[in-house]
Amino acid sequence: MGKTVLMQGNEACVEGALAAGMRLYAGYPITPSTEIAEFSAVRLPQVGGKFIQMEDEIASIACAIGGSVAGVKSMTATSGPGFSLKQENLGYACLAEIPLVVVDVQRAGPSTGLPTSPSQGDIMMARWGTHGDHPVIAIAPSSVSEAYNLAIRCFNLAEKYRTPVLFMMDEIIGHLREGIEIPDHVEVIDRPTVDYPDAKRMPYQIKEGQLVPKMAAFGEGQRYNITGLIHDESGFPTNSTEEAEKLVTRLMHKISDNYDDIVQVDQVNMEDAEVAIVCYGGTMRAAITAMEKARAKGIKCGIFRPITIWPFPERELLAASEKLKKVVVAEHNYGQIVLEVERIIKNNCKLGFVGKVNGTVITPEEILAKVEED
Amino acid sequence: MIDTSNVSEKTVNTSDLIYKYMRPEHLPHIWCPGCGHGIIMRDVAQAVENLGLDRDKVVLVSGIGCSSRAAGYMDFNTIHTTHGRAIAFATGIKLANPELEVIVLTGDGDASAIGGNHLIHAARRNIGLTVIVMNNTIYGMTGGQYSPTTPRKAFGTTAPYGNLDRAFDLAGLAYGAGASYAARGSAFHTQQTIQMIQEGIRHQGFSIIDVASVCPTYFGRKNKKGSAVDMLRWQKENSVTVEQAKKMTAEQLQGKLVIGVIHQVQYPEFTFEYQKLIQRLAKEREE
Numbered sequence: 001m002g003k004t005v006l007m008q009g010n011e012a013c014v015e016g017a018l019a020a021g022m023r024l025y026a027g028y029p030i031t032p033s034t035e036i037a038e039f040s041a042v043r044l045p046q047v048g049g050k051f052i053q054m055e056d057e058i059a060s061i062a063c064a065i066g067g068s069v070a071g072v073k074s075m076t077a078t079s080g081p082g083f084s085l086k087q088e089n090l091g092y093a094c095l096a097e098i099p100l101v102v103v104d105v106q107r108a109g110p111s112t113g114l115p116t117s118p119s120q121g122d123i124m125m126a127r128w129g130t131h132g133d134h135p136v137i138a139i140a141p142s143s144v145s146e147a148y149n150l151a152i153r154c155f156n157l158a159e160k161y162r163t164p165v166l167f168m169m170d171e172i173i174g175h176l177r178e179g180i181e182i183p184d185h186v187e188v189i190d191r192p193t194v195d196y197p198d199a200k201r202m203p204y205q206i207k208e209g210q211l212v213p214k215m216a217a218f219g220e221g222q223r224y225n226i227t228g229l230i231h232d233e234s235g236f237p238t239n240s241t242e243e244a245e246k247l248v249t250r251l252m253h254k255i256s257d258n259y260d261d262i263v264q265v266d267q268v269n270m271e272d273a274e275v276a277i278v279c280y281g282g283t284m285r286a287a288i289t290a291m292e293k294a295r296a297k298g299i300k301c302g303i304f305r306p307i308t309i310w311p312f313p314e315r316e317l318l319a320a321s322e323k324l325k326k327v328v329v330a331e332h333n334y335g336q337i338v339l340e341v342e343r344i345i346k347n348n349c350k351l352g353f354v355g356k357v358n359g360t361v362i363t364p365e366e367i368l369a370k371v372e373e374d
Numbered sequence: 375m376i377d378t379s380n381v382s383e384k385t386v387n388t389s390d391l392i393y394k395y396m397r398p399e400h401l402p403h404i405w406c407p408g409c410g411h412g413i414i415m416r417d418v419a420q421a422v423e424n425l426g427l428d429r430d431k432v433v434l435v436s437g438i439g440c441s442s443r444a445a446g447y448m449d450f451n452t453i454h455t456t457h458g459r460a461i462a463f464a465t466g467i468k469l470a471n472p473e474l475e476v477i478v479l480t481g482d483g484d485a486s487a488i489g490g491n492h493l494i495h496a497a498r499r500n501i502g503l504t505v506i507v508m509n510n511t512i513y514g515m516t517g518g519q520y521s522p523t524t525p526r527k528a529f530g531t532t533a534p535y536g537n538l539d540r541a542f543d544l545a546g547l548a549y550g551a552g553a554s555y556a557a558r559g560s561a562f563h564t565q566q567t568i569q570m571i572q573e574g575i576r577h578q579g580f581s582i583i584d585v586a587s588v589c590p591t592y593f594g595r596k597n598k599k600g601s602a603v604d605m606l607r608w609q610k611e612n613s614v615t616v617e618q619a620k621k622m623t624a625e626q627l628q629g630k631l632v633i634g635v636i637h638q639v640q641y642p643e644f645t646f647e648y649q650k651l652i653q654r655l656a657k658e659r660e661e
Contacts, residue, residue, distance in 0.1 A: 024470050045652050046659075050469045055495035059462035062455065062492075066435075066466020069453060070474065074466065092456050218451035218467060219474050221430045225446050227454040236400055236446060237454075 002183040009147040009173040010035035016151030023049035024074040026063035031115045032171045033105035036077040057085035071217025077103035091130030092228045097162040101154045105174040108359045117359030118171035120332040126166045135255035138166040138310040142284035145180040156189040172282025203235045211254040264307040273302030279330045289364035294371045314344045321345035328352040328370045395419035408602025410561030410587030411508050415444045421571035433476045435464040439515045441481035441508035458489030461496045472645035478505040482523040483513050494551035501644040504574040505582040510589035518592030529596040544584040549637040555581035556636045562609035579643045
């Protein structure tokens with residue numbers, strides 16, 4: 001049994017990251033993610049890690065990538081405007097295959113928007129924000145406990161698949177305080193390290209049947225090259241059309257072929273459900289009450305909550321939709337994930353939507369009204 | 375003309391340097407004939423050789439542009455990053471592992487336009503990076519647009535009527551921002567530049583060596599500067615030392631290239647200070 005403590009979501013994210021082995025944090029102050037920087041500044045030097053406040057958001061993600069290249073698990077955190085600024089280097093980490101965790105405590109946009117208000121408006125930016133075709137793993141916590149445990153999962157997936165992982169928190173969870181249990185032991189995965197002699201010449205070499213190249217830290221003696229240009233297995237730029245196709249295809253498959261390992265979904269009362277509320281992150285809180293009220297009224301209501309937002313749990317949703325009469329998507333935006341849901345469920349069942357862009361939270365009653373609607 | 379008789383250098387054959395510090399399988403380089411960047415790249419190799427550094431512990435970080443291809447040609451830990459961000463990436467590498475010698479190879483546009491914020495803040499922070507600017511006063515990779523170091527009235531493809539902007543003095547900018555070592559070399563003044571790069575690497579703190587390169591293809595052609603040799607000759611004939619410059623008026627310094635160490639002082643280095651903090655906290659916990 002671990003100990004139970006009262007914690008804020010942003011703090012839990014830091015503690016989870018530390019438990020996963022984060023030893024470098026680079027950030028820039030921005031509401032509502034600032035506490036992640038503040039807690040990191042306090043905690044990292046206590047455990048021999050490094051905190052640095054960089055000059056801007058772009059520098060923060062660049063610095064975190066640099067830390068990871070030198071072999072140290074690294075994280076940066078931000079909110080909407082900062083997440084926009086980080087997009088270019090996010091793509092760099094995707095292509096160069098640098099393990100990294102980027103936290104976005106979402107706030108209401110667009111632009112400077114409503115800085116202290118909750119939102120889930122960055123969900124599509126998480127998928128498509130950086131230019132070019134690239135793989136994405138994005139995870140959304142819906143409790144403080146999950147902010148802790150899923151932060152660990154973000155690091156583990158980043159290391160295992162040598163890719164940036166986006167921790168899509170929102171203001172609701174970031175600033176929520178609740179009691180959580182800190183486990184005594186957590187599973188920690190480290191990046192696949194180099195054990196073959198040819199790594200210096202072929203740092204991106206893939207063995208038959210594998211999709212993730214092993215990784216040496218700078219300073220270990222491999223003296224290899226990293227670039228944001230399309231490169232071959234040597235790590236050097238190439239203009240070869242075959243190599244370009246091979247690389248981008250492998251990067252996409254690296255994630256999609258490991259769907260079962262990466263994708264997590266929380267299904268509540270879905271066994272007999274005729275109506276499912278699809279929600280994620282902080283919206284889950286209202287959805288639970290809405291479901292309970294619907295059940296009290298005799299409506300067989302369940303909740304389908306993607307924990308992994310990208311890749312979206314489409315196999316599970318498609319299977320569920322075949323047994324449902326209706327899906328109600330609730331999210332704090334003008335309609336983002338609902339588009340993905342609409343694509344997946346085809347016309348298997350009806351589709352309702354509850355969105356909000358005024359900076360307030362979606363209420364259980366608003367969801368319930370859509371659940372009850374014919 | 376600057377006297378080089380008192381500059382010492384171990385005699386190393388250039389081809390020996392190439393086989394030791396370059397990646398011959400990735401040569402020839404992509405730079406145009408006459409480009410000054412190859413000379414500066416060689417200066418870096420020579421400085422590393424003179425200092426006897428362990429290549430496994432040397433990291434070269436570059437951004438985007440002509441200069442930034444240098445990293446890949448050299449046999450160290452090399453990372454070719456995004457435009458303007460080399461110093462920010464380098465900061466993470468140095469912070470994560472302060473034992474590494476982290477050298478940033480950048481250009482004038484990379485370091486002072488898109489990356490200007492990182493340059494001044496790394497200087498202010500006094501983190502132990504050595505920034506070598508291959509300053510050719512033009513955006514070469516994209517075909518000759520004016521940069522923050524293009525002289526006023528000079529021509530570029532985006533300055534067809536002459537540049538209206540004023541040029542940055544990069545060593546002066548870094549000095550103003552708090553760099554504890556700031557120097558200026560040139561493609562022509564290899565001996566002095568090698569010496570400055572050595573000093574910069576040895577220096578405990580942020581160092582910048584702004585090295586005047588030559589771009590005969592774009593800057594030279596647009597501004598009728600003649601051949602690559604003519605442009606190097608211009609560097610030779612129009613340079614003055616920092617000491618000489620101190621005795622000259624602003625008018626006399628017009629169009630001159632001031633070579634030498636602009637500023638050198640000792641401040642606490644960032645990663646060293648951070649290590650001290652970690653040790654202090656560990657000690658407090660024990661007590």
